[in-house]
Every structure is written in structure tokens, then in C-alpha cells.
Amino acid sequence: MKKEFKAGTIFGAVPPVMVSCGDMKNPNIITIGWTGIVNTKPPTTYISVKPERHSHDMIKKGGDFVINLTTKDLVYAADLCGVISGSKNDKAEKAGLTYEKSTHVSAPSIKESPVSIECKIKQVIKLGSHDMFLAEILAINVDDSIVNRNGKIMLDKAELVSYLHGEYFELGRNLGKFGFSVNKKRGNIRNNSDSTNKKSAIGRSGKPMESKGSGKPSSKKGTEKKNRTLSANSGKSITPTNPGSAKSKKMSKDKYSHMKNK
Numbered sequence: 491m492k493k494e495f496k497a498g499t500i501f502g503a504v505p506p507v508m509v510s511c512g513d514m515k516n517p518n519i520i521t522i523g524w525t526g527i528v529n530t531k532p533p534t535t536y537i538s539v540k541p542e543r544h545s546h547d548m549i550k551k552g553g554d555f556v557i558n559l560t561t562k563d564l565v566y567a568a569d570l571c572g573v574i575s576g577s578k579n580d581k582a583e584k585a586g587l588t589y590e591k592s593t594h595v596s597a598p599s600i601k602e603s604p605v606s607i608e609c610k611i612k613q614v615i616k617l618g619s620h621d622m623f624l625a626e627i628l629a630i631n632v633d634d635s636i637v638n639r640n641g642k643i644m645l646d647k648a649e650l651v652s653y654l655h656g657e658y659f660e661l662g663r664n665l666g667k668f669g670f671s672v673n674k675k676r677g678n679i680r681n682n683s684d685s686t687n688k689k690s691a692i693g694r695s696g697k698p699m700e701s702k703g704s705g706k707p708s709s710k711k712g713t714e715k716k717n718r719t720l721s722a723n724s725g726k727s728i729t730p731t732n733p734g735s736a737k738s739k740k741m742s743k744d745k746y747s748h749m750k751n752k
């Protein structure tokens with residue numbers, strides 16, 4: 491039996507992302523939990539921001555923002571950027587973060603985040619307490635340490651964190667791949683699925699629709715980091731194989747060790 495609770499914002503885990511906004515001269519970072527993907531083509535995301543936040547007007551005026559994914563080592567910084575205001579603080583300095591130029595938008599990216607997603611605002615929707623910024627993803631910059639030799643992004647090696655009902659958690663172990671419920675072999679789902687499943691889960695090629703994109707870096711130039719810039723549609727297809735860069739992990743851990751003890 492289930493017990494009914496008053497309606498509220500409880501949900502499954504969401505990613506607590508660090509959204510960088512403004513420009514290189516006047517940047518800021520706001521931590522956002524209300525975010526996600528809402529469309530595949532064009533790749534579209536959203537962030538919901540309260541109008542009273544200092545970042546709200548910066549994002550609205552700038553017309554773009556960057557979603558920087560939060561790792562285990564960056565969770566202290568993400569929390570800090572979500573409890574102090576950029577109106578009175580240099581959040582990057584306080585959180586030990588570095589701004590760097592983005593490739594497709596004016597808003598800077600956060601160097602320490604392994605995945606920076608550059609977004610251009612398409613629509614602002616007033617919802618009530620929050621304004622939702624619907625935005626097209628223009629580019630995804632991924633640190634080399636989580637891109638394997640075949641050019642695939644291995645997000646499971648990034649040590650991403652989730653935010654669940656007011657608390658931060660590490661991600662758990664892999665429970666299966668997209669489509670595993672109908673067939674163990676990828677690309678062979680069509681044979682075993684019913685007609686409803688076929689429409690929603692299978693692309694013309696017989697590949698799962700939700701796994702579009704090669705996951706390989708695009709040929710676009712312009713990234714200033716030692717990262718790979720991926721075209722907006724190619725950020726999936728993830729194969730967990732590469733051990734990641736032990737060096738970068740150690741550097742990042744050392745960087746925050748003094749802050750965690752505060």
C-alpha cells in the first residue's frame with residue numbers, strides 16, 4: 491500500500507549541474523538541479539531558474555549558458571555555487587574553479603568539469619516560481635580522460651554525482667544497457683519487441699533511437715581546452731572500457747582536499 495504525500499518537488503535523482511553564464515569578463519556560476527533533456531533533434535535541454543537569482547538576468551541577457559557536469563571531486567564546488575550569490579562573491583575563486591572560453595557561446599565553461607555542454611536559449615517559459623530556459627545544445631566539450639581510443643565518451647568513468655531529495659550521491663553500478671529487457675544483443679531488439687516497442691524504441695537502422703550519434707568527436711575546430719568538441723548530436727553511445735586519467739583525478743582531488751576539511 492502507498493501513502494499519499496502532499497504534492498512537492500520529490501523525484502528520482504537529478505544531476506546537480508554547474509551552469510556557467512555571462513561572459514569571460516563578467517562570469518558567474520549557478521548550481522541547478524532542475525535540468526534535463528527534452529528533445530533529440532535539435533538536441534534541446536532546459537534549466538529552471540528563479541527570477542530573483544543573480545544569474546537569472548545574466549542568463550536572460552546573455553542568451554546562452556554552459557551546463558558543466560558535476561563529478562565526485564567537484565561536489566563541494568557545486569554545493570558552494572548553490573548557496574552563495576554571485577552578486578557578492580567571485581564563486582570560481584571561492585570554489586577553486588577556472589573559467590575558460592567556450593567554443594560556440596559567450597558564456598564561459600568550467601575547466602575542471604569533464605563535460606561542458608554549450609547551450610543557446612530558444613525560449614523562456616514562465617512557470618511560476620521558476621523560469622524555464624529552453625535551449626539548443628550547440629556543442630559538447632569532453633575531457634580526453636573520459637574519451638576512449640575509439641572516440642567514445644565513457645561517462646561512467648567521470649564519477650558523476652546525483653542529487654536526490656536534498657542530498658548528493660555517487661552513481662551505483664551498471665544495471666544493463668538500453669533495450670536489454672527485450673534482447674541482450676544491441677541492434678537486435680526489433681526481433682523480440684512488440685509493435686508498440688518498435689515504434690518508440692527502434693530507429694530505421696534498427697538501432698535504439700535514444701542512442702543516436704557515434705559518440706565520436708566532430709571535426710569542428712576552436713576548442714581551447716585539451717578537450718574534444720563533439721557535435722551536438724553525437725554525445726551518446728558510451729562504452730565503459732577506459733580506466734580514465736589517474737593523473738587528472740589525483741590533481742583534482744588534491745585541489746579540493748583543503749576545502750573539504752573546512
Ligand SMILES: Cc1cc2nc3c(=O)[nH]c(=O)nc-3n(C[C@H](O)[C@H](O)[C@H](O)COP(=O)(O)O)c2cc1C
Nearest residue numbers: 521522523524539540543544545572573574575576
Ligand atoms: C543542489 C542545488 C540545486 C539547485 N537547483 C536550483 C534550480 O534548479 N534552480 C534555481 O533557481 N536555483 C537552484 N539552486 C539554488 C541556486 O544555485 C542558489 O540560489 C545560488 O546561490 C544562486 O546564485 P546566484 O545568486 O549567483 O545566481 C540550487 C542549489 C543547490 C545547492
